[in-house]
Amino acid sequence: MPKEQFIDPVKLRKARELTFTPIPINQYNRTLKEERKNFSDEDLIRIYHDMRLIREFEEMLNLIKTAGEYQGVAYNHPGPAHLSIGQEAAAVGMAYHLSVDDFIFGSHRSHGEILAKGLSAIHQLNDDRLMQIMENFFDGTILKIVQNGHKGDVKSLARRFLVYGTLAEIFARKTGFNRGLGGSMHAFFTPFGVYPNNAIVGGSADISVGAALYKKVNRKPGIVVANIGDASMACGPVWEGLSFASMDQFRKLWEGDMKGGLPLIITIMNNQYGMGGQTSGETMGYEVAARIGAGVNRDQMHAERVDGYDPLAVIDAYRRKKEILDEKRGPVLLEVLTYRYSGHSPSDASSYRDKKEVEAWQEHDSILNFAAQITKEGVCKAETLSEIETDIKELIVEMLKLSIDESVSPHMDLEAHPDKIGEMMFSNESKDKMEEGEPEVLIPLEENPRVKQIARKERFAFDKEGKPFSKMKQYQLRDGLFEAIIDRFYKDPTLIAYGEENRDWGGAFAVYRGLTEALPYHRLFNSPIAEGAIVGTAIGYARCGGRVIPEIMYCDFLGRSGDEVFNQLPKWQAMSGNLIKMPVVLRVSVGSKYGAQHSQDWTSLVAHIPGLKVIFPATPYDAKGLMNSALQGTDPVIVFESQRIYDVGEQFHQGGVPEGYYEIPLGEPDVKRKGDDVTILSIGATLYRALEAADILEKEHQMQAEVIDARSLVPFNYEPVLESVKKTGRIVITGDATARGSFLNDFARNIADLAFDDLDAPPVVVGSRNWITPAYELEDAFFPQPHWIVDAIHQKIVPLSNHQPKEVFDEKTMIERYKRGI
Numbered sequence: 090m091p092k093e094q095f096i097d098p099v100k101l102r103k104a105r106e107l108t109f110t111p112i113p114i115n116q117y118n119r120t121l122k123e124e125r126k127n128f129s130d131e132d133l134i135r136i137y138h139d140m141r142l143i144r145e146f147e148e149m150l151n152l153i154k155t156a157g158e159y160q161g162v163a164y165n166h167p168g169p170a171h172l173s174i175g176q177e178a179a180a181v182g183m184a185y186h187l188s189v190d191d192f193i194f195g196s197h198r199s200h201g202e203i204l205a206k207g208l209s210a211i212h213q214l215n216d217d218r219l220m221q222i223m224e225n226f227f228d229g230t231i232l233k234i235v236q237n238g239h240k241g242d243v244k245s246l247a248r249r250f251l252v253y254g255t256l257a258e259i260f261a262r263k264t265g266f267n268r269g270l271g272g273s274m275h276a277f278f279t280p281f282g283v284y285p286n287n288a289i290v291g292g293s294a295d296i297s298v299g300a301a302l303y304k305k306v307n308r309k310p311g312i313v314v315a316n317i318g319d320a321s322m323a324c325g326p327v328w329e330g331l332s333f334a335s336m337d338q339f340r341k342l343w344e345g346d347m348k349g350g351l352p353l354i355i356t357i358m359n360n361q362y363g364m365g366g367q368t369s370g371e372t373m374g375y376e377v378a379a380r381i382g383a384g385v386n387r388d389q390m391h392a393e394r395v396d397g398y399d400p401l402a403v404i405d406a407y408r409r410k411k412e413i414l415d416e417k418r419g420p421v422l423l424e425v426l427t428y429r430y431s432g433h434s435p436s437d438a439s440s441y442r443d444k445k446e447v448e449a450w451q452e453h454d455s456i457l458n459f460a461a462q463i464t465k466e467g468v469c470k471a472e473t474l475s476e477i478e479t480d481i482k483e484l485i486v487e488m489l490k491l492s493i494d495e496s497v498s499p500h501m502d503l504e505a506h507p508d509k510i511g512e513m514m515f516s517n518e519s520k521d522k523m524e525e526g527e528p529e530v531l532i533p534l535e536e537n538p539r540v541k542q543i544a545r546k547e548r549f550a551f552d553k554e555g556k557p558f559s560k561m562k563q564y565q566l567r568d569g570l571f572e573a574i575i576d577r578f579y580k581d582p583t584l585i586a587y588g589e590e591n592r593d594w595g596g597a598f599a600v601y602r603g604l605t606e607a608l609p610y611h612r613l614f615n616s617p618i619a620e621g622a623i624v625g626t627a628i629g630y631a632r633c634g635g636r637v638i639p640e641i642m643y644c645d646f647l648g649r650s651g652d653e654v655f656n657q658l659p660k661w662q663a664m665s666g667n668l669i670k671m672p673v674v675l676r677v678s679v680g681s682k683y684g685a686q687h688s689q690d691w692t693s694l695v696a697h698i699p700g701l702k703v704i705f706p707a708t709p710y711d712a713k714g715l716m717n718s719a720l721q722g723t724d725p726v727i728v729f730e731s732q733r734i735y736d737v738g739e740q741f742h743q744g745g746v747p748e749g750y751y752e753i754p755l756g757e758p759d760v761k762r763k764g765d766d767v768t769i770l771s772i773g774a775t776l777y778r779a780l781e782a783a784d785i786l787e788k789e790h791q792m793q794a795e796v797i798d799a800r801s802l803v804p805f806n807y808e809p810v811l812e813s814v815k816k817t818g819r820i821v822i823t824g825d826a827t828a829r830g831s832f833l834n835d836f837a838r839n840i841a842d843l844a845f846d847d848l849d850a851p852p853v854v855v856g857s858r859n860w861i862t863p864a865y866e867l868e869d870a871f872f873p874q875p876h877w878i879v880d881a882i883h884q885k886i887v888p889l890s891n892h893q894p895k896e897v898f899d900e901k902t903m904i905e906r907y908k909r910g911i
């Protein structure tokens with residue numbers, strides 16, 4: 090919140106009481122007779138059909154997993170199948186009022202939700218639209234498969250399409266909805282508003298918040314529903330998602346039509362169990378999970394528990410909750426009381442629960458009860474329901490046969506195309522903007538105070554005589570980042586940025602100073618101190634089609650967004666069968682001066698994860714050019730920035746940092762100083778220490794060092810480095826990360842491999858010590874220093890005459906340290 094929000098001590102110190110309003114529990118009480126004015130007979134039969142289809146689909150999978158056969162069709166499915174038998178009314182009730190503009194996100198147990206939402210979409214869309222969707226999806230591949238042998242109308246064709254696409258995906262077939270790369274727990278189909286399901290418990294929660302943010306900021310129709318399990322209420326991403334979703338700034342600070350809450354329903358599918366335990370014994374929100382809403386915001390998130398064993402009660406709840414969202418009073422927390430007869434997975438013998446409990450719920454079975462109600466009420470005859478059942482069984486047998494037929498539904502051929510999955514890791518597109526439209530800005534770029542201030546700066550660090558300008562006068566690295574970012578804000582209407590202290594403060598390290606004046610709240614805002622949600626929401630935002638710059642204030646806080654950075658951000662492009670792009674540029678600042686929990690370089694953690702691009706610019710010219718490239722792309726890029734060098738001027742690029750737009754391709758290292766005797770490859774801010782080492786080598790040992798700035802870690806073009814090594818025969822690799830397990834070692838290993846014949850000695854790594862980062866006053870003993878590089882060359886590569894090393898790199902010392910784990 091901004092400074093103008095006066096926090097009044099007189100008001101705040103007054104004695105008072107906080108009261109809560111009652112949270113409704115299973116309040117729906119209309120009879121079917123009463124509901125008949127709201128539902129046609131056809132509607133009611135459709136509800137039955139959809140629930141029955143989900144039940145049959147899941148029972149088929151259960152039989153395939155446990156007996157290896159369904160209706161005489163044998164198949165071995167080695168992969169997962171978390172079934173939702175018993176939860177059908179909850180899924181169908183949810184989907185009933187949702188349109189294709191309403192997006193659902195789910196969990197590992199979401200087959201039922203995919204089918205329910207898909208069937209609802211098929212009902213709502215006209216034949217032309219349905220044909221269009223099916224014809225366009227993977228160039229009509231699935232359509233052709235399901236058209237074969239089909240007799241009937243477009244809607245029944247679409248039903249085959251939905252069942253086949255889901256099943257083929259579960260069976261990892263190339264013809265599945267996500268080319269078989271998602272599988273049972275991640276399958277989705279966006280044309281019907283079914284967004285990615287998530288195998289990480291609670292993983293969809295903060296991602297859905299980002300999807301709702303996308304809808305709000307880009308004025309898109311529809312709402313977002315996050316379907317998460319009851320056990321996920323223990324997970325950090327869920328709580329962080331709730332914090333982010335319920336920020337008061339949406340109502341207090343966001344302006345004009347942006348004022349108001351997020352269009353989001355967080356649905357807790359409360360089936361009473363986590364894997365093999367009752368959630369009531371293991372997490373909070375027990376007994377009634379809707380209770381959580383009371384603690385979140387003044388509206389108590391409009392929380393409610395609804396009886397998920399009655400489809401009409403669930404339909405009614407979603408209708409009412411949607412109205413709340415239409416009035417911009419979201420987010421909503423909805424607990425849907427349900428129960429699964431199936432264990433966690435078909436291999437689960439459910440030994441932790443009493444058979445009688447399962448039987449008791451089966452007596453309340455939503456499908457049987459609903460069938461009894463509609464036949465009793467005269468909606469249809471029992472025979473109609475039997476016919477539906479027969480029809481569903483035939484459909485499922487037929488789709489099962491098609492989806493396991495290798496000639497129709499092959500797996501991806503990785504023998505013929507060994508790099509196929511590799512090619513799918515990045516989208517590598519170049520896009521000025523993610524959508525057409527005028528970006529919303531508050532002032533013309535030229536009027537921006539920071540832009541004006543930068544215009545007075547020197548874009549090259551030195552004057553004609555080679556003397557440096559004063560620090561204040563120099564165009565700094567942070568200015569390079571700023572120019573690239575503000576330029577994109579004026580180009581791409583979807584671009585937003587957020588993180589801790591991003592707005593009023595101007596970003597913790599003044600990169601964003603000047604953006605506050607330029608952008609409305611909905612394009613630049615402070616996030617909660619919730620690193621998981623900062624990254625998770627960005628993923629949701631990008632998945633829906635937007636471009637976003639989230640920020641992690643210190644690299645050390647990356648751990649707080651571990652799942653989002655390790656499991657979500659990098660994987661969805663490939664896991665979606667390339668249906669999803671992920672234009673997320675995650676800025677991460679590497680600290681110094683603040684000790685052990687604020688000064689770590691964790692480049693190696695993210696460079697290790699397939700699917701992330703990783704860069705670490707060290708000069709203003711590189712910062713602007715690389716940031717421009719990152720923002721022009723459609724892949725997730727982690728941009729490391731070092732607090733040691735935010736204020737450096739441009740010392741290398743002749744002519745200084747160009748005022749206009751230019752790109753530096755990701756992956757290209759840059760020779761910052763030429764030399765023939767030894768190569769020093771540096772990552773990040775260590776560049777400047779490598780250059781100092783080069784000075785020492787020149788002055789004291791008449792050695793010319795070639796200094797190469799890696800600039801990128803992933804991707805990385807080794808050719809310029811190999812060329813240099815061909816010339817020098819020697820290489821030191823240096824950076825601020827603790828040496829053990831670092832990317833420095835990866836570089837060393839690969840260079841040894843690729844340049845073996847050219848090397849006089851194995852590549853030498855000079856990283857930080859394997860300790861905590863100590864206080865600023867002691868830092869020089871931790872981070873690589875110029876003399877360390879010289880000492881390492883002396884001890885490991887070539888003896889330097891008259892050199893007295895201070896730092897030891899000899900084998901005996903190193904073996905001793907490794908023994909002690911330091």
Ligand SMILES: Cc1ncc(C[n+]2csc(CCOP(=O)(O)OP(=O)(O)O)c2C)c(N)n1
Binds near residue numbers: 196319360368
């Ligand atoms: C982060 C994470 N931890 C643990 C697991 C293993 N796991 C899979 S499902 C599950 C229980 C989830 O229970 P709930 O959220 O209630 O969903 P349900 O399975 O009942 O639908 C667990 C612990 C996981 N997939 N992800």
Ligand SMILES: [Mg+2]
Binds near residue numbers: 360362368
């Ligand atoms: Mg559960």
